[in-house]
Amino acid sequence: MDGPRHHYAALDGVRGFAALSVMVYHLGHWLDVPGLAVNSGLAVDLFFCLSGYVLSLSYGGRMVGAGSLSMGQFFRRRLVRLMPVIVVATLIGAAYVISRGRLNGTDIPHAAIFMAVVLALLNLPYPWAPHALGGPQVFPLNGPQYSLFLELFINLYWWSLRRVDQRYLAIGMIASCVPLLYVTGLGGDVPATFWSGLPRVGASFFIGVALYRLAPSCPAFMVHSAVFVTCMGIMAILFLWPVEVPRGVEMIWITVFSPLLVLSGARVRLSPGLARLSLWGGEISYPLYALHYPVFCWVNGLFQAATHHRMPMVEMPLVGITVLGVSLAVLKGIDEPVRARLSRRRGGAEATAPRGRAAYPVAGAGVTAPARNER
Template identity: 45%
Template sequence: MTDRTATRACAPAGSGPDRSDRGVTRQRPHYAALDGLRGLAAISVLLFHLGHWQGHPWLAANAGLAVDFFFCLSGYVLSVAYRETLDQGMATRTFAVLRLVRLMPLVILGTLISAAYLAARIVLLHDPAISVAELTRATAFGLLCLPMLDASRAIGGPQVFPLNGPQYTLFLEIVVNIAWAALRRIDGMGSALAIVAAGYALMALVGIGGDEVASFWTGLPRVFGAFYAGVGLYHAQSGFAPIRDARWRFLFWPLLGFSALLFYWPQGLSFWVGWSWSLIVSPLLVLSGAHVVLRGRVARASAVLGALSFPVYALHYPIFVWINAAYQAILGSRSFAVGTGLALPGVLIASWLILRWWDEPVRRAMTTWLRTRAPQRVANGV
C-alpha cells in the first residue's frame, strides 16, 4: 500500500540489543513492559497482514502503525545501550557488524524459506510464470538484505523485497542504525528534534510508503522521524529531570488501551490520525513504558513476548505462504477462518522453535567468532 492511509508491512520487532551483543556494550536497563508491548505489537502486525493477504482488511486494520513504535523504541534503546560506548570510541563499522549479527540470521532464514516455496512451485506445479534465473537473483538480493527494484509479480513484485515483503523495514532499520552511529558526533537534542520535524513534515507531504518500487524512498522520512523521536527521548531524559520522573508510568496503561483500540478498529483510519498517533502517542508509550516495573508472571510473559517479537515479524510471511498453500492443497479451497486459525498459532510456534534452535545459537556462535577473531576491536570498538 503506497498511499497515505495504510502500510502493508511494519517495522522490525527485534530492534534493540540482545544477549548476542550485550557482552560488548554496557548493560542496558531491562524494560520489561516495552518488551511485552513489542511482542503484542508484532502479533498485531501478523494479524494485520493475515487480514490483508486473505482479503479481510478489517482484521487489526490499523496495526500498520506499529512501525512507528518499533522504530521509536529502536532509537531509544540503542541510544541507551550504545551511545556511551560509541562516544568512547567504538567504530561505526564495529557497531554495524553487531547490528547485522542481531538482524541477519532471521533475514537469511526468511529469504530461504520463501525461496524454497517458490522453488517448490516450479518443481511440483511447473509454474511457468516463475523464472529460475529471477528467483535466484531475488534470493541473492534477499540474503544480502538489498532491495530488488525490478521483480515481476510472479515472485512478489513490485515489492522491493519480493520474497518477504516486510523485510523492507529491516533494510531501513539497518540504514538508520548505521546513519545514527556514523553521525554521532553531531547527535544531540537539537539535531534529533530537527530530524523528527523534517521526517514528519515530509511524511505529511508524500505519505507513507517504502515497500514498493514506486514509493521506496518515502519510507525514509518515516523511519528517520520515528527513530530520532526515540533518540530525542534519550537526550531529554539525560538533560531534563522531569522526563526522568517515575510518574510517567501512570500514562502507560491508558495509552496502551487507546493504542489497542486504534490498532483493532475495524475500519482504516485517516492518515492524519495515524500521523498524530505516531508523533505524539508512540513516543509517550516508549517514555512511560520505560518507567513501568513488572514482576512475577507478568514480567515473565513480557519476556517471552519480547523474545518472540522479532522472529514473528521477520518470518510471518515466509511461514504463512507454506501454511496457506498446504491447507488449500488439502481442502481444495480457500477459507479465511481456516487460514487464520492455522497461520496464527503456526507462526507463533514456528517462531519460538526457530528462535531457540536457529536464531539464538547462530548469534551466539557469530559473537564468539568475532570475539576470537578480533577481541580488542569488539570489546573496545577500535
C-alpha cells in the same frame, strides 16, 4: 527474576503485542478478511522509535572517545543481531516459490529467483521483481523485510553522525522528516512508495533518540504508569480499529502516543507473572515479525492444495499457531545459538551478555546496559 529485567519488561510486552497485531493484519489482508487490525502497520513506526531509544541506550557510551566503535564494528553488531533470522526467512520463502513454480508449472526465470535470494540475503530491495515472484513488493520473498532494510539504513546513518551532538541531530531530523512524512504518507514496501520509507524511519527513529537524550528534562507525569496504561489502551484500539484511520491520526500516533508509550514503558513495573509473559513476547516478537510472511505462504499453499477451498476462519488459527511454533524453534535453535557463537568470536562484553530481550533503562537515568535485543 532479577530487578532490571522485571523493570524493563513492559516494553518487551509492547513489542510482542505490536508484532502479533501486524501478523493479524496481514492474515486478514492476505485471506481477504476485512476489518482485521487494519492500522497495525503503525507498529512499524513504534519499532523504529524503540530502536532509536534502545540503540542510544546500548551504544551511547561507545559513540566517541575511548572504547568507541568504528562504523565497521557497529555494522557487524547490527548484522549479527538482524541477519540470522533474515537468512532463515529468505530460505523458507525461496523454497516456497521454487516448489510452487514446479507444482503449478509457473515459469519464473531462474535469474530472477537467484537475484531475489541474493538481494534478500544482503538485505537490499529488489524493486523490479516480477509479479510471479512476489512483486511489486521490494522484498518479494518476504514483504515485511522492507522495514528491516530501513532499520539497518537508519542505524548506519545515525552511526555515521555519531560525533554530532545527538540532541541537535535528533531535533533537526525530526523537524525535517515529520512534515515530509505527512506529505508522502506511510510506505516503503513497494516501488511506488519506496522513498517515503526514508522520512518514515527517520522521523520515528530520531524521536526515539530524542527520548533517550532529552528524557532527564521530561516532566514526571509523562513517565507515570497511568500514562503507560493509557497509551497501551490507545495502541490496542488504534491497531485493532476495523477501518483505516486518517493520516492526521497516524501522525498523532507517531509523534505523540508512540513516544509516550516508549518513555513511560521504561518505568513501569509489572507483576512477576505479567513480566514473564511480556519478556517472552519480546523474545518472540522479532522472529515472528520476520518469519510470518514466508510461513504463511507455505501453510496457505499446502492448505489450498489439500482442500481446494479458502476457509479463512480455519487457516488463520492454523497459520498463527504454525508461525509461533516456527518462530520459537528458529529463535532457540538457530538465532540465539548463532548470535552467541558470533559474539564469542567477536569477544568483549557482549560475548557473555544474555541475548534475546532488551535491557531497557529507567527513562531519564542516562545509564547504559547490556543490549539483549537491540532491535
